[in-house]
Amino acid sequence: MSLLVRTGLYFAACLLVSAIPLGLVQASDKNTALDCRIPDAPLGKSYGAQLYTIRVAMEQDFEGSLCRIAQIGYREVEFAGLYGHDPSEVRALLDRYQLDAVATHADWRQLRDDPEMAIRDAKSLGAKYLVLAWLPREERQTIEQWRWWVAQLNKVGETAAAEDVVLLYHAHDFEYRAIGGVRPIDLLLEQLDPRFVNFEMDIYWTVKGGGDPIALLRQHPGRFPLAHLKDMQRTSTDMADVGDGRIDFPSIFASAGKRDFLHKFVERDEASEPFETLRLGLEYIQSIERKP
Numbered sequence: 139m140s141l142l143v144r145t146g147l148y149f150a151a152c153l154l155v156s157a158i159p160l161g162l163v164q165a166s167d168k169n170t171a172l173d174c175r176i177p178d179a180p181l182g183k184s185y186g187a188q189l190y191t192i193r194v195a196m197e198q199d200f201e202g203s204l205c206r207i208a209q210i211g212y213r214e215v216e217f218a219g220l221y222g223h224d225p226s227e228v229r230a231l232l233d234r235y236q237l238d239a240v241a242t243h244a245d246w247r248q249l250r251d252d253p254e255m256a257i258r259d260a261k262s263l264g265a266k267y268l269v270l271a272w273l274p275r276e277e278r279q280t281i282e283q284w285r286w287w288v289a290q291l292n293k294v295g296e297t298a299a300a301e302d303v304v305l306l307y308h309a310h311d312f313e314y315r316a317i318g319g320v321r322p323i324d325l326l327l328e329q330l331d332p333r334f335v336n337f338e339m340d341i342y343w344t345v346k347g348g349g350d351p352i353a354l355l356r357q358h359p360g361r362f363p364l365a366h367l368k369d370m371q372r373t374s375t376d377m378a379d380v381g382d383g384r385i386d387f388p389s390i391f392a393s394a395g396k397r398d399f400l401h402k403f404v405e406r407d408e409a410s411e412p413f414e415t416l417r418l419g420l421e422y423i424q425s426i427e428r429k430p
Contacts (some may be wrong), residue, residue, distance in 0.1 A: 174205035176236055185423050186214030188405035192412045197221050201231055202328065208235040211418050215405045217242040217263065218271065225262035230238055232264065240401045241338070241364060242268035243308070246277065253294040260303050262361060267364060267401075268298055269338050271308040271398075278312065283323045288329045295334030306364060307340040314347030323349065336361050339399075341385060342368035346375055352393040360397035366405045378404050379415050381422030386427055414424060 187207050189196055195203045200221055207214070207215060215237050232239055242265040248256040248269055260268040270291065271414055277283060295305035307330065313323040330336070340361045344351050355362060370376070370384030380387070391399065404419030 139429050143290065150201070155200045157224070158415065171330045174209065174235060176205075176208045178213060179205045180295050184214060184240075184401040185212070186216060186238075186401060186403045186418050187201045188216045188403040188419040190218035190243075190407070191405050191409055191416055193218065193310070195412065197379055204235050204237060206232055206413055207235055207416070210413065211420055212237070212416070213241045214238050214401060214403075216240060216269075216401075217265070219243070220263075225259045229264050241265050241269055241403075242304075243271040248268060249294055250290065253297060257294075257298050257301050257303050257327065260298075261301060267306055267338075269306045270309050270424060271312070271338075278322065278330065278355070279317075281317050281320050281322075281325070284317070284325055285329075286389065288325065292329075292331045293333050299334050304363070305335045306338045307335060308340060309347075310343040311347030314344075315417070322362060323347075327361065332361060336363055338364040338366065340368065340405075341390060342366070342370055345370060345385060349392045355390070355393045355395065355398055359395045361398045362394070362398045365394075365399045367402050367423075368407070370403050377408065379409070380404050380419035380424075380426070384416070387422075391426070398430045 187210075189203075189207070192207070195206075196219075200223060201422055204215075213236060215232070217228075217239060229239070242260050242263055244256045244260075266279060273287065277287070291305065291307065293400060298305045309323055309325060309326070313326065314321055326337075339354065341351050343366075344354065367380045367387065369378040369380050369385050369387075371378045372384045377383075402423075404416055404423070405417075406415045409415035
């Protein structure tokens with residue numbers, strides 16, 4: 139069993155014992171290949187769904203959830219665990235439902251202990267991008283720890299590049315908090331080798347951390363090939379559905395160069411109606427694209 143599969147099992151087990159809002163536990167309808175009717179994709183650009191948004195439904199009905207994502211209109215997805223499924227089997231399901239796994243998240247322990255297997259799993263899935271999406275608190279207390287991770291990611295990124303896989307780092311808000319006068323995000327941008335490691339910008343977490351997405355795009359062109367689209371409530375710093383908050387997505391998109399935001403994934407960490415969140419996000423994106 140691959141590390142990616144074991145990681146999916148671990149996350150699934152955690153979900154079963156967690157207290158989750160009622161809306162999150164609604165499983166998807168039991169769609170099958172015979173009754174899954176997929177409309178023509180409405181988008182000409184590379185927008186996708188981050189499947190962490192529907193993680194509970196994925197655990198309960200993996201194939202049916204992929205069908206529903208395709209029915210909403212998405213053609214690209216990013217995984218955050220496979221829930222016990224083999225990557226090659228998942229790739230066959232993606233082909234069945236006209237979906238492309240552009241990226242997959244890797245557990246930090248994978249990239250520390252067995253990065254070669256993480257890279258193989260990404261290739262089996264058909265994912266071009268392999269993303270370190272989180273470091274636990276105990277791994278990021280000191281700048282020395284951050285420097286260790288910079289060195290490790292540079293090594294893993296070089297190995298991944300040889301296999302035509304691109305390694306990315308996904309920052310949250312804690313990377314913008316200084317440790318001993320040094321912000322980890324600055325260290326990462328300065329010392330991660332752009333030939334081998336770049337970034338997935340989570341627009342919500344960037345804004346919450348005090349970062350400026352537009353300034354980052356202008357100061358570091360080509361470093362952000364992927365983006366997570368999450369909005370922020372107008373009256374608080376909580377998350378909102380894309381297009382229902384205060385983040386100015388059109389201006390941010392306009393600041394991205396040709397090598398940035400090649401793929402954008404709609405996401406919301408704690409959505410009461412996750413499939414509706416993804417549908418509304420796609421609808422908002424369509425409204426942006428219709429504007430001259």
